[in-house]
Amino acid sequence: MTLMNRIRAIAFDLDGTLVDSVPDLAAATNDTLRELNLPQCTEAEVRTWVGNGARVLMARALTHALGRDVTGSMLDDAMPLFMRHYERHLECHSRLYDGVIETLNELAAMGIRMAIVTNKPHRFTLPLLRAFGIDDHFELVLGGDSLERMKPDPLPLTHILDSWQLGRDELLMVGDSRNDILAAKAAGIASFGLTYGYNYGEDIGLSGPDAVCNTFADILTRLTATH
Ligand SMILES: O=C(O)COP(=O)(O)O
Numbered sequence: 001m002t003l004m005n006r007i008r009a010i011a012f013d014l015d016g017t018l019v020d021s022v023p024d025l026a027a028a029t030n031d032t033l034r035e036l037n038l039p040q041c042t043e044a045e046v047r048t049w050v051g052n053g054a055r056v057l058m059a060r061a062l063t064h065a066l067g068r069d070v071t072g073s074m075l076d077d078a079m080p081l082f083m084r085h086y087e088r089h090l091e092c093h094s095r096l097y098d099g100v101i102e103t104l105n106e107l108a109a110m111g112i113r114m115a116i117v118t119n120k121p122h123r124f125t126l127p128l129l130r131a132f133g134i135d136d137h138f139e140l141v142l143g144g145d146s147l148e149r150m151k152p153d154p155l156p157l158t159h160i161l162d163s164w165q166l167g168r169d170e171l172l173m174v175g176d177s178r179n180d181i182l183a184a185k186a187a188g189i190a191s192f193g194l195t196y197g198y199n200y201g202e203d204i205g206l207s208g209p210d211a212v213c214n215t216f217a218d219i220l221t222r223l224t225a226t227h
């Protein structure tokens with residue numbers, strides 16, 4: 001029995017899974033800090049702050065720059081600045097990971113339905129997919145603010161199960177963060193964890209995905225492997 005026999009749809013995470021987006025997230029974070037007359041941060045730091053959406057990223061950056069907890073009102077003031085800067089940067093220094101286009105094409109040819117489930121704000125998600133020419137693959141694109149709750153809450157995944165009338169054993173979540181694996185477990189579906197993305201500097205294997213993949217193309221190998 002292979003997973004391929006039962007999986008009919010895949011929900012893909014975006015940042016750290018399809019796109020290495022940290023260079024642009026870091027540039028937008030630093031532009032925001034500069035505008036607020038705060039010290040700059042490094043790309044390596046931003047890599048450990050990504051995962052819970054734009055507002056939490058900014059909260060972590062401001063807390064780091066200030067050396068104390070950021071207040072809600074300061075964060076409210078910083079968010080429009082960050083959104084403006086990120087809109088400008090978006091795909092300037094970001095890149096698709098190796099094998100993404102080829103693997104998405106193969107999955108599409110196999111008749112697998114595909115969706116995006118990201119914690120990135122929705123307004124940036126489609127433009128980023130379009131910039132890399134992969135938007136046509138995804139029938140449904142859910143951003144972190146598309147529904148009431150984001151990953152690790154299972155809501156975006158249960159939304160797909162309901163809208164596409166899928167059984168829990170027919171949908172697979174693929175992502176780089178413990179939030180992806182936790183959301184999948186909470187929704188009662190299988191998940192694959194990728195090792196090359198951003199996971200707060202932690203080993204994705206510790207979150208207990210059904211398979212650990214070192215490259216995007218490994219997804220196909222793991223799907224067709226016999227259990
Ligand atoms: O924007 C984030 O914080 C994370 O985005 P992701 O869910 O696509 O990894």
Ligand SMILES: [Mg+2]
Nearest residue numbers: 013015016176
């Ligand atoms: Mg991710």
